[in-house]
Amino acid sequence: MQKLRLKSAEIEKSTHLEFFKIALSVDCVIFGYDKKKLKVLVFESDFEEYANMLSLIGDLVQPEEDLEEAPYRILRERAGLHDVYMEQVYTFGSVSRHPSGRVITTAYFSLVDIKTHKLPASETNLHWHDVDDISQMAFDHKIILDTCLTRLREKILEYPIVFNLLPEKFSLRELQDLYEAILGVELDRRNFRKRITLKNWLVDLNEMEEDVPHRPGKLYKLKKQLKSNGKPLRLKEQNLVI
Amino acid sequence: MQKLRLKSAEIEKSTHLEFFKIALSVDCVIFGYDKKKLKVLVFESDFEEYANMLSLIGDLVQPEEDLEEAPYRILRERAGLHDVYMEQVYTFGSVSRHPSGRVITTAYFSLVDIKTHKLPASETNLHWHDVDDISQMAFDHKIILDTCLTRLREKILEYPIVFNLLPEKFSLRELQDLYEAILGVELDRRNFRKRITLKNWLVDLNEMEEDVPHRPGKLYKLKKQLKSNGKPLRLKEQNLVI
DNA sequence: GCAAAAGTGTTAATCTTACACCCATGC
């Protein structure tokens, strides 16, 4: 076996200074849901090169900030969002992806309930945009959005995360509409209800919808132990094939 | 709506120089398979801080190198591996994860056939190590390995990628042994064969194993259109629930 | 002929899919 020539970390750094010249950013695909449509939080880019094109919310990671903390900070600072479901998806690092220089970006998606998380009035440029009505974005943000949407679709088939897009109390019809909006398919009502009850994810609140112009539906909430604001939740042996 | 103050990329970069001080690395979890064991290619760390601990193969991304090219270069340079299956898994970016400074790392896993890809004699330190016989590694490499292993296990249930770990021709028994080694479970032979033939992934070569001390099995190969050296392959409607 | 692994089929249980009618409420 080769004899080891040990390096110390100090020497390593001093001999590789030319590599410590990359910026790291985080781009957040913040999904919401309203009026039977999946939404994403965007603003019009304030980069000259991409003027008026839709842009995801992102920021550079601070020199002393853990990567996994950055998306939470960005959601707090830029959108006033706290305690959201967040998941890392993919890191994009083409040399030419950003006009300012070598900026690689890690994409996260998060799921928030639009109704209970109001946008700060100071961020007048931010708005919720229909996901399926976006054909172009600034930078490589359209690819980032598509990648996150694909991951979201895969994930909701197995893990109870869509509830982060709904208010605490919801009817089965609202839940089914949400699945249909995300997956882009129609589902059979009876079979959907059977599967959801089989999964045993929900608590029947013994309450009814109010102010609906038709027969009110029963209200449910997610079981407490399945709530997952923060780290993704792993369930064994529970495939929900919607 | 707020009036836009447009920034140009040039100004953006000059005012954010303090952010361009991060190094980006890639760590490769190179899986192999031999003697019914899943293996990973490792070496003994040449960092003083982690002397003699097992380390993944990695390197800093070059200033003018796309992130997605780096793992292929690293496999070529460090292990003489060409045309391997490669997939990005996760990016790790704790402030304190690397003793040399702010180094964030993107983890990739790849799948190679140990028998047809011999290690270069110059890299005497590299070796194939049983995955389930590793309890500790340098840096955060054990977490990286575990994350990649989890992703591999999920992925092989739906996509025909394990074939990258086998020689061109293989028997159904070898294939089943491989699935069992990766998943860490025993599978029923008859049911396994039924599922594999239903999937229609294989071509019967009408050849037999040779030099085995028992009745030889038939040899198969993966259908050409399912080969996936390079980009991950998406199959619609083909869940292989092993 | 014996050791070792190859090859093969059936049944029961479970899950998935397709499908239609009555009910409760607001107006």
Add this chain to the structure above:
DNA sequence: GCATGGGTGTAAGATTAACACTTTTGC
């Protein structure tokens, strides 16, 4: 009373899981 969506069950088909014996080869 009518429009709207809420709520519910069944049967056929597909899939999965459990399980054992005969065959072929090398030695």
